[in-house]
Amino acid sequence: MKIAMIGASGFVGTRLINLLKEEPAKYTCSNIDLQPSHFFNEITTIGDVRSQEQMDRELKGADVVILLAAQHRDDVSPVSLYYDTNVGGMEVTLKAMEKNGIHRIIFFSSVAVYGLNKKNPDENHPADPFNHYGKSKWQAEEVLQKWYESHPDWNINIIRPTVIFGERNRGNVYNLLKQISSGKFLMVGKGENKKSMAYVGNIVAFVKYMIDNITEGYNVFNYIDKPDNNMNQLVAHVSKVLNKHIPATHFPYWLGMTGGYCFDLLAKITGKKLTVSSVRVKKFCATTEFDATKVHTCGFKAPYTLDEGLARTLEFEFVHPRPDDITFKSE
Template sequence: MLVSLIGGSGFVGTRLIEALGKEHCSNLDKNHSSQYDDITVIQDIRHGGIDNALRDDTKTVVLLAAEHRDDVSPTSLYYDVNVQGTKNVLDAMDRKGLRSIVFTSSVAVYGLNKENPDEEHPADPFNHYGKSKWKAEEVLRDWYQKDPEKKSLSIIRPTVIFGEANRGNVYNLLRQIASGKFLMIGDGVNKKSMAYVGNIVAFIKYLIENDSPGYRVYNYVDKPDFNMNELVTQVRSDLQHNGRLIRIPEVMGMLGGYGFDILAKATGKKLPISSVRVKKFCATTQFSAEKLNASGFTRPYTLEEGLERTLRYEFIENHDDKPVFFSE
């Protein structure tokens, strides 16, 4: 079995190579791999040359590469990477005669404040990232429909992924709470679906090992969902923080976010706070996992265990000599 990862130098890809065994993997990425550079080909999926990283004995392609930050400029990059890049990968697969792909999309295709959407929920993305991921899915479905009896297409729509050594939005939240300077915006009753990296990597591996022709799409969520009050309480308890929690109304948080937007535009710097991030913090982002739960897959970790492992790695143990991965 050989798995060709596209975009495997990042957070999820590095953990996936570890889970599969690097002897079973090849990797194409525009960046070097901190741990698996010996199996990595440097290539941007917006351009040609993808064929070079796809060996003829590849069983499955896992497409992880994406433009995903909230503050990408110009916004055309979302479509250049997420849509055209997907087309380029599929064209290379066709030239190689490869028929199996696992694609990581996003729950961003549903938009904000939806009521626990399942995989049949209409797409309603609110930002360019979500729109470009939905367009990429449509490209993949068109590719699959050209030969559905022989092709295998698995689409995973993960919610926000967290875990050890990730430097994304969840880490930033955990770090703020750990610092004792956290400011709760809003009433905190909005629910947040989350995904621990150890579980989503295990699910991708499960799909690869149980591959067969057909079309599949799954939300990836670790249940049960925390609301923001529960999440903050859990983190503070794990870190043994008992100080007073300060709260401000959502409208004040949004005004502050707009102020940081203006400052970022004036200075040309990317700042950790923005109106989009405040809006996402206060939004309900809850998604159904019923189809995943019925798939036969068993999560290796509970959500509480994943959170505890992350907190211990980041704020109790010392891992300064280990690489970190930046994402949303």
């Protein structure tokens, strides 16, 4: 089976290629990305998902397309890049697939399509994205919905993961774990807000499961590793894994947001991208709990528990020295 990935030089794509290459007799992988791959450059072609001519050429002969390419950071400028890549790239990909007779696509969307502070939304919950990333991901899904109406023989699988973490990732979860493990952690709010998370080892295992088992129809899956931890429980788990006492000072929400706005102003004045912002404080304090009943009752069994994923990440990043400094930046 020939698997054509678009945007797989990053964190999730690298782990997915690594998993599929464990069975070379079953899968042949290719990758089209704006950036070279740290580990799989021999199968990577430098390309742009927005280029129709290039996608028409590079997808030739594929059996399944996995679309990971996206603008995803909080601070992308101009904001039109979210829509050019996340929506326009979808339109280009579908046209290239049709030209090449490919009828199967797996698309990485996001739980960001639901918006903030929703009460455990499942896949049927109305979309209500609050930022350009979420809005552009939802618009890309709408393109897929419309496409399926005129292509009912296609197999379209959409995965909406929550925040993904794991070894080598440099995103919000890594920054949070680093702050907690440093012992200089400042808790904004009471720490009772729950944080849905997904370990990268489980995400890629589910994608492989979809390739092999979910081969018909239009399907949407939230992906979250359960059960969810609240912030206080997360701090306690980090303390247990690292075997160290980690104090957590609680600051009221209004004070945290005031600090976030101050960092916004500083970033605007200096022109630098800072690790603290009002958007990130808001996201930190939000409850991000999502229903994952569908994915965990479809026959898929995650190879790791959430706590095992956290422990593997903590040990890789903060306990055992690594032979290289290769990392992946994300949100």
